[in-house]
Amino acid sequence: MAERKLRILIVDDASLVRLYYRQILEAVGFEIEEALNGLEALEKLHANPADMLIVDVNMSQMDGITFLSTLRRQPLPLSSIPALVISTEAGAQDIAAARAAGANFYLVKPLGQNILTQYAAMFCGLPL
């Protein structure tokens, strides 16, 4: 039986960013789902949970911080999905806010292909 592909949900309102992540991660075998904001992400996760989340901060309707804070209050196992925040904001207060909301790690945009792939593999427990 074929192994299930690991699924990553990208939550970002910028279509270009989503396309960039998708192309990199699909090329190494991940299944990619997209959401334009936190609300859409919650809906999609309830329907089909992911193995990892890549979350932007500044989004309309529901930003990344509110999304993560809401997600962590959901029942298990939904609330346990590891979340990598990737934002252009690099201030200490931005990182602290993401951590307080339940982000597992924080990176500053833009990211190179290799580093994005490495973090995805790490978050999903794939070997080096």
Add this chain to the structure above:
Amino acid sequence: MNEFLEQFLVEGRELVEQATSDLLMLERGPSDPERLDSVFRAFHTLKGGAGIIDFAPMSRAVHAAEDVLSAVRTGDRPVTQALIGDCLSCLDQVVHWLDTIQDSGNLPGGAEADADRVVARFTTDPQSTGNTKAAPIATASGASAILPARPVAVLKEQLSLLAAGGDGAEGRIASAGRLAANVLRHMARADEAEEVERALLQSRTSRDFTFLTAAIEHAVEHITQPMPAEAVPAFAPRVAAAIKDEHARLDHLIETLQRAVRSLRILPLHWSGRCRNPTPSPCGWSRKVTKQKPTRLLLRCCSNRFCIVCVTPWITALNRRSSARRLESLASPPSP
């Protein structure tokens, strides 16, 4: 024109249109926070897109405008006609760049100078707070692309996440444990990953995250402070003596090693060796000793006359801190 560039142009024009509309509305109603958020996001996304496509001058110019809008959002700057005008000028410049990119696939010559002029408008504003950060940002092909991922930093961040507290404690604990275990598996540290998962279960059952914290701290300690390989024989003299005996029987050696490993409570213990046996047959034999779970022992030999001459042992982790003291005591010469 590639897919990225096409997408960038489509999105860029939409964002310029959105931002222009928002700025004009903001001019009429400067205290509208939703409008302010919207225009900020448009500039923010425009900057991010330019960064991905590697159009640094555009990214730099839009970044300057975004910073000023950020100051407005936090109440550090008022919305003024001049500010609106500067932002609109920035967007005009962006449109000019988008047109050029559409025609030629690249930014026009002199884009850096144009970006400098845009940035200067924001930084020389008499009402500026002086905190505009218009430095070039790294791009997808820049320095960030070659930095390695940092598993230990991710593990340590899970400790910070656990310590931060706040709402959603159960989800926070579960995600930190799940990710820590994944990171350890990623690093081929399956035993420590299982230990973290056991601790996670314990933390969830008891609603006490200190079990998980201890397990992650333990793993970090092992990763960051590996025991030097050359120290192992000194710490475990009985093991060292056994493996140096070229003519030792395999079962005797395993028994000796098992006993020593059990007493040392080493988790896990990996041994590998280079066999100098002259037989042409390959060293294809290996054995796992799992009697004393989770002790694991890997040995190789070529024949019944077991032969390990050059052995490089190393310990990747210790079961508990106290084990190190135990090892040291074993390494001490016996009392007369």
